[in-house]
Every structure is written in C-alpha cells, then in structure tokens.
Amino acid sequence: MSNNEDLYRDTESFRDSVATISEDGKRVFIRPKKPKGKFYSARTKVSIALLILLFGIPFLKLNGDPLFLFNILERKFIVFGIIFWPQDFILFVLAGITAVVGVILFTVIYGRIWCGWMCPQTIFLEMVFRKIEYKIDGDYGQQKKLAKMPWNIEKIRKRSLKWTLFYLISFLIANCFLSYIIGTDELFKIISEPPAQHVGGLMSLLIFTTVFFFVFSWFREQACIVVCPYGRLQGVLLDKKSIQVSYDYKRGENRGKFRKNEDRKALEKGDCIDCNLCVAVCPTGIDIRNGSQMECVNCTACMDACDSVMEKVSLPLGLIRYASEEMVAEKKPFTYSKRMIAYSSVLVVLVITLTSFLLSRSDIESTVLRVPGTLYKQEGDKIMNMYNYKILNKSHEHKDLHIELISPEGEIKVIGFESTISLEKQEFSEGTLLIYINKDQLDGRKTQVDLGIYQGDVLLEEVDTKFNGPRN
Ligand code: SF4
Numbered sequence: 001m002s003n004n005e006d007l008y009r010d011t012e013s014f015r016d017s018v019a020t021i022s023e024d025g026k027r028v029f030i031r032p033k034k035p036k037g038k039f040y041s042a043r044t045k046v047s048i049a050l051l052i053l054l055f056g057i058p059f060l061k062l063n064g065d066p067l068f069l070f071n072i073l074e075r076k077f078i079v080f081g082i083i084f085w086p087q088d089f090i091l092f093v094l095a096g097i098t099a100v101v102g103v104i105l106f107t108v109i110y111g112r113i114w115c116g117w118m119c120p121q122t123i124f125l126e127m128v129f130r131k132i133e134y135k136i137d138g139d140y141g142q143q144k145k146l147a148k149m150p151w152n153i154e155k156i157r158k159r160s161l162k163w164t165l166f167y168l169i170s171f172l173i174a175n176c177f178l179s180y181i182i183g184t185d186e187l188f189k190i191i192s193e194p195p196a197q198h199v200g201g202l203m204s205l206l207i208f209t210t211v212f213f214f215v216f217s218w219f220r221e222q223a224c225i226v227v228c229p230y231g232r233l234q235g236v237l238l239d240k241k242s243i244q245v246s247y248d249y250k251r252g253e254n255r256g257k258f259r260k261n262e263d264r265k266a267l268e269k270g271d272c273i274d275c276n277l278c279v280a281v282c283p284t285g286i287d288i289r290n291g292s293q294m295e296c297v298n299c300t301a302c303m304d305a306c307d308s309v310m311e312k313v314s315l316p317l318g319l320i321r322y323a324s325e326e327m328v329a330e331k332k333p334f335t336y337s338k339r340m341i342a343y344s345s346v347l348v349v350l351v352i353t354l355t356s357f358l359l360s361r362s363d364i365e366s367t368v369l370r371v372p373g374t375l376y377k378q379e380g381d382k383i384m385n386m387y388n389y390k391i392l393n394k395s396h397e398h399k400d401l402h403i404e405l406i407s408p409e410g411e412i413k414v415i416g417f418e419s420t421i422s423l424e425k426q427e428f429s430e431g432t433l434l435i436y437i438n439k440d441q442l443d444g445r446k447t448q449v450d451l452g453i454y455q456g457d458v459l460l461e462e463v464d465t466k467f468n469g470p471r472n
C-alpha cells in the first residue's frame with residue numbers, strides 16, 4: 001500500500017458528519033467565495049440560455065394550445081404539442097420508464113452533470129440569487145461580517161433590499177411554475193381579473209412564491225442534500241467509472257504549503273498547496289479532496305478555483321477535474337463499463353418502442369359497445385343491434401367524422417347525426433348508433449363486426465364489437 005493510499009483513507013472520518021450541520025446539530029450557513037473561471041463563465045452562459053427557455057416555453061403555442069402543459073388537476077398533459085389523455089396511460093408509463101432509464105444511464109456515465117449545469121435549483125440559486133447576494137452583500141468575507149453585525153442602518157438597508165428582490169424573483173418563478181400547470185391564458189386571467197374571482201389561483205401563487213423565497217434565501221443547498229431524491233440516488237448510481245468532479249489525489253498528495261523556489265518532488269510534496277480555496281468556493285461546504293461525496297453537486301467551482309491556484313504556482317492545471325475514480329487511481333482513459341452498455345441497450349429498446357407507439361398513436365380514441373340488456377331486433381331479412389359509442393378528438397383540430405361498417409356488409413345509423421359527427425378539438429362525443437346486417441351475413445348468435453372511424457376517406461381508427469343474431 002502506497003503512502004498516498006494511506007493518506008486518502010485517513011480522511012474517511014469526514015463521512016460521519018454533514019458539512020452544513022454543526023456538532024450540536026445546528027445549521028451551518030454556507031457563504032461560499034465568489035467563483036471565477038472558465039467553467040463558471042460557461043455555466044453562466046448555459047444558465048442564461050436555459051432560463052430563457054424555461055420562461056419562454058409557456059408562451060409557445062401550437063394551434064392555440066401550449067407546447068408543454070402539465071395540468072395535474074385536470075389530468076391534461078401536453079408534451080411537444082402532443083396532447084396526452086388519461087386514455088394514453090400506457091404511453092405515459094412507457095415515457096416515464098424511458099425517462100428513468102435515461103436519467104440512470106446519464107448519471108452512471110456522466111455523474112451529476114445535470115445537478116451542476118441544468119438543474120433549476122442550482123441555476124436559480126447559483127446564477128440568480130447568489131449573484132444578487134454578491135452584488136448587495138459583497139464576497140464571502142463581507143457576508144460573514146454582515147451576518148455578525150448588529151441590526152444597524154447598513155444591515156437593515158442591505159437585508160431589506162436583498163429580501164425584497166428575492167421575493168420578487170420568487171414571485172416570477174412561481175408565475176412561471178404555475179404557467180406550466182394551468183397555461184399562460186389562465187395565469188393572465190388570475191393576474192388581470194378581479195382577485196375575488198381567482199382566490200384559489202392567487203393563494204397558490206402566494207404559497208409557491210413563499211416556498212421559493214424560503215428555499216432560495218435560507219434552505220438553499222439543503223434541497224440537494226436532504227430533499228432531492230435524485231441526490232439521494234447518487235450512492236447507488238455512481239461507480240468507479242462514472243465521470244465526476246474529482247480531486248487527483250495521486251498527483252495532489254502529500255499536500256503541503258507552497259514555498260517559493262522549493263523543489264516539491266525532492267520534499268515529497270504533491271501538487272496540492274493546501275490553500276483551501278476549493279473548500280472556500282464550495283456551495284455545499286465540502287472538501288473535494290476527501291473524495292466523492294453525496295453533497296457534491298458537480299458545480300465545478302472548485303475546478304476553477306484550483307486551476308487559478310495552479311496557474312499562479314506554475315503547476316499543470318486539472319488537479320481537480322472531470323474524471324472517474326478509475327481514471328484518477330489507475331491513470332486510465334475513460335472506458336465503457338458493462339453496466340453502461342446494459343443500460344444503453346435497454347434505453348435504445350425503450351426509445352424505439354416509445355417512438356413507434358407515438359407514431360402509431362391515433363388522433364381519436366373510440367369505443368363502441370352493445371347497449372347492455374338489449375336484444376337484437378328483426379326487420380324482414382335485416383337484424384338490428386343497438387350500441388353506445390364514445391369518440392374523443394385528441395387532436396388540435398376540428399374533425400368531421402363518420403362511422404362505416406368494414407365487415408360484414410351492412411348499414412349504420414348514428415342517432416342525432418345525419419352523416420357526420422362533428423367534433424371540435426379535444427371534444428368528446430357519446431351517443432347511440434344502430435347497426436343493420438342481413439341475416440345471411442351472420443355467423444350465428446354472435447358475429448364479430450369491424451367498424452371504421454373515418455375523416456373523409458382516411459381511416460383514423462378501427463374498432464371491433466360483437467353483433468347478436470338468431471341461431472342459424
Ligand atoms: S466539491 Fe466542487 S464541484 Fe462539488 S459542490 Fe463543491 S465546489 Fe461544487
């Protein structure tokens with residue numbers, strides 16, 4: 001066993017506690033140093049693009065309907081303009097399983113890239129609220145000083161300005177969040193019409209705003225550490241081949257302070273100069289040099305901080321970098337593990353199945369069932385059965401439909417409609433229809449009949465049902 005491995009194991013005791021909880025069980029409020037560097041700039045650009053998307057998407061419409069809607073209350077879901085109804089339950093389950101396998105595969109390979117670069121919690125906290133905080137309260141040193149300060153004019157001014165801005169932004173986020181649930185049209189009604197008409201809507205807005213304000217002004221990294229189920233899953237998803245923000249302990253240890261003109265190799269010192277800057281910038285308060293930790297959201301702040309130090313002391317960059325445990329320990333290049341290949345194969349099968357289901361999905365959903373308790377009726381050579389039908393127009397457009405008998409030959413009369421059933425977009429129609437079939441076409445007491453729902457000449461859906469007749 002090498003010296004480096006000994007040192008690495010000696011640091012395992014950090015796992016006995018959480019950096020944000022003190023020994024007496026109190027919350028340790030993290031005030032990280034303002035990050036700076038190429039990864040932080042790249043993340044800022046990605047965040048701006050994602051925020052534009054997040055706030056812009058609810059305004060995008062297709063044939064008057066939102067492009068995305070997740071109306072849990074009315075069980076109405078629109079994804080990429082495709083309307084999903086409760087009848088599409090199988091598609092939903094399949095999409096859900098595909099998403100879960102996709103997330104697992106992504107995490108197994110790339111670790112918590114989602115957390116650091118794309119998760120709304122990290123984007124809002126690090127790229128919106130924290131930036132405002134740095135502007136008003138200053139960097140971490142000034143923030144600590146301000147926190148300890150008595151409530152004088154300066155502190156009252158800074159705190160009220162910060163909290164007012166935080167509350168206003170939380171209100172904006174709550175509006176955005178609600179627009180994904182009820183759509184922008186409903187949201188504008190809540191905002192513009194007299195409050196008495198939308199008490200429920202206004203209450204939800206207020207509750208969401210307060211929750212967001214609480215999360216971003218106080219709860220912060222605890223959402224990732226304590227609440228987020230994805231964060232909890234990391235322990236089982238990551239393995240030694242997963243790419244994560246990693247400290248190269250082989251290169252960094254034995255860590256030791258930097259002295260000008262010293263020969264670190266001769267002194268058996270590693271490249272880590274023990275400046276603690278990587279700890280100071282960490283928004284979850286951990287020391288990445290202790291190894292992979294559940295609290296790490298892969299925000300890259302420590303990578304930037306360490307690179308800036310390495311540059312100053314003229315050592316190679318990347319002491320903290322994106323790498324797997326195997327790449328660091330064995331100095332190996334990235335390779336695919338059997339687990340990655342297995343998840344990828346399952347994902348490909350699921351994506352193909354989901355795509356084929358989506359492509360073959362009909363614009364309408366219909367059922368035709370015999371009216372319970374009715375008998376067949378004989379009119380000359382013709383036998384008549386009575387049915388209940390239900391047709392749902394799942395599309396974004398008006399549809400004029402008619403029902404035809406595909407087999408056997410016969411006639412259909414839809415009660416209440418001359419020849420076509422007119423359905424507005426997302427409209428549902430139900431009623432009664434009569435089917436007449438010549439006696440010689442029947443297979444005895446029960447005959448299978450196939451009906452087609454047509455729009456013009458186009459067959460949209462085929463439905464089969466049973467037809468009762470006399471014994472031959
Ligand atoms: S250890 Fe580094 S990457 Fe992980 S949360 Fe802290 S600063 Fe971000």
Ligand code: SF4
Nearest residue numbers: 272273275276278306
């Ligand atoms: S920033 Fe780099 S050099 Fe400084 S303590 Fe962290 S790992 Fe060591």
